[in-house]
Amino acid sequence: SRSPAEYHGSSQAEEPSRMPWKHNRALQFMNVDTLNSQDIDSVMDESHQRLQKGSKLSDINLKVGANALKSYSEEGPDSLSTDKLVLNSHQVRKVNFAKGKNQSVRYYSNHSSESEANNSVRNLRFIVESKIRSDVKLSELKNFGYLDKNRLRHGRIWRNSTEIPAKRLPKVLIIGVKKAGTRALLEFLRAHPSIESPGPEPHFFDRNYHRGLHWYRELMPKSYHDQLTVEKTPAYFVSSEVPQRVFDLDPNMKLLLVVRDPVTRAISDYCQAASKHPVKPFERMAMENGIQGQIHANWSAIRIGLYAQHMARWLNVFPPSQFYVVDGQRLVDHPAAELTQVEKFLGISSFIRDSHFRLRSFKGKFPCLVREDGSVHCLNERSKGRAHPVVQENVLHRLRKFYKPHNERFFNMVGRTFDWKS
Numbered sequence: 451s452r453s454p455a456e457y458h459g460s461s462q463a464e465e466p467s468r469m470p471w472k473h474n475r476a477l478q479f480m481n482v483d484t485l486n487s488q489d490i491d492s493v494m495d496e497s498h499q500r501l502q503k504g505s506k507l508s509d510i511n512l513k514v515g516a517n518a519l520k521s522y523s524e525e526g527p528d529s530l531s532t533d534k535l536v537l538n539s540h541q542v543r544k545v546n547f548a549k550g551k552n553q554s555v556r557y558y559s560n561h562s563s564e565s566e567a568n569n570s571v572r573n574l575r576f577i578v579e580s581k582i583r584s585d586v587k588l589s590e591l592k593n594f595g596y597l598d599k600n601r602l603r604h605g606r607i608w609r610n611s612t613e614i615p616a617k618r619l620p621k622v623l624i625i626g627v628k629k630a631g632t633r634a635l636l637e638f639l640r641a642h643p644s645i646e647s648p649g650p651e652p653h654f655f656d657r658n659y660h661r662g663l664h665w666y667r668e669l670m671p672k673s674y675h676d677q678l679t680v681e682k683t684p685a686y687f688v689s690s691e692v693p694q695r696v697f698d699l700d701p702n703m704k705l706l707l708v709v710r711d712p713v714t715r716a717i718s719d720y721c722q723a724a725s726k727h728p729v730k731p732f733e734r735m736a737m738e739n740g741i742q743g744q745i746h747a748n749w750s751a752i753r754i755g756l757y758a759q760h761m762a763r764w765l766n767v768f769p770p771s772q773f774y775v776v777d778g779q780r781l782v783d784h785p786a787a788e789l790t791q792v793e794k795f796l797g798i799s800s801f802i803r804d805s806h807f808r809l810r811s812f813k814g815k816f817p818c819l820v821r822e823d824g825s826v827h828c829l830n831e832r833s834k835g836r837a838h839p840v841v842q843e844n845v846l847h848r849l850r851k852f853y854k855p856h857n858e859r860f861f862n863m864v865g866r867t868f869d870w871k872s
């Protein structure tokens with residue numbers, strides 16, 4: 451597609467990806483606080499003319515949209531609050547691919563309720579404005595940061611029409627615990643419009659510290675100033691040098707720690723190792739000199755579960771108020787409730803609901819995430835939520851006894867108890 455400069459016949463060649471809105475007078479109207487129906491009409495008229503030239507949207511869409519938007523705007527600016535403007539990308543695609551009059555009309559007449567119709571209007575506005583702003587196809591909007599992995603975030607358009615998204619250092623870290631549900635927590639949090647995160651674990655504060663902050667920032671996705679970038683690296687929790695390094699970067703860093711019964715966690719860790727290379731039975735790994743012997747406390751699968759030891763190091767550096775401890779079991783049983791607490795802690799809007807989760811038979815009790823486009827995303831089938839081996843009861847008993855005092859110390863440190871058998 452053409453750049454905005456070419457499109458509007460301007461001799462000034464601007465870099466389109468940086469300033470798509472600059473050549474667009476219509477956008478100056480797009481202010482939630484001052485918006486009125488006349489503004490919308492003029493925007494729609496102007497968009498209409500422009501879109502006739504370059505867009506795939508048919509005229510009828512715009513005309514219907516203009517009328518609907520007019521009545522919609524008469525509800526007043528409150529009805530445009532960003533919280534309500536959650537876009538349904540499925541509907542967007544429907545409009546985008548509508549080729550003719552009939553399809554477009556059907557798109558609107560399909561809606562059974564007023565609120566559904568209003569939703570469509572919002573969606574339509576988003577498309578129109580996105581197109582005006584950037585003069586690119588929806589698929590290309592990714593370059594401008596409007597679409598992030600199919601997540602369309604209407605709020606951004608309204609909140610700040612001129613902000614350029616940028617890579618930012620994290621303000622939140624999921625520091626651990628390994629095998630306690632850190633991936634689930636991150637994937638669920640990412641559904642929130644205020645959260646951005648890199649997919650892989652950066653391991654910056656442990657393994658890659660020498661690479662420097664520029665390297666770290668480059669790993670981050672682009673975000674807007676009022677979003678939070680979150681990364682997860684469970685090894686941070688157990689690496690002695692990490693707390694101070696994190697503090698040196700940002701003494702206000704918010705820290706999320708997911709915990710799980712350390713005995714189950716050890717078995718989960720063992721399963722991970724067993725999936726990569728041959729290992730002895732769990733019982734033989736866990737006990738020194740056979741099952742009558744001592745607990746093998748130095749085996750990493752067991753050592754990581756000494757939460758109090760690791761937490762003490764973090765509390766030497768950060769105040770308790772900067773941690774939120776997520777109950778890994780509750781994250782499985784009641785994910786929305788647990789996420790609501792996390793949202794509160796992070797100071798972001800309450801967005802994630804029960805309707806974001808769905809059980810799938812092949813994942814058993816582990817919830818999958820319903821994305822904005824309606825698709826269902828389950829965590830990796832082979833590595834998350836896998837079957838554990840049956841471990842001899844006497845070994846489980848010994849392990850529970852072993853962990854008991856450590857768990858109690860941990861509960862005291864974090865001011866919360868967990869329903870672990872140990």
Ligand SMILES: Nc1ncnc2c1ncn2[C@@H]1O[C@H](COP(=O)(O)OS(=O)(=O)O)[C@@H](OP(=O)(O)O)[C@H]1O
Pocket residue numbers: 627628629630631632633634684717718719721778781782816817818829833834835836837
């Ligand atoms: N929704 C959902 N889907 C799948 N798995 C879930 C989910 N919620 C929590 N869990 C638990 O997450 C465990 C893996 O923990 P982590 O993601 O922290 O592992 S890792 O440290 O990143 O390797 C994983 O451990 P296993 O049960 O041993 O496979 C799960 O118990």
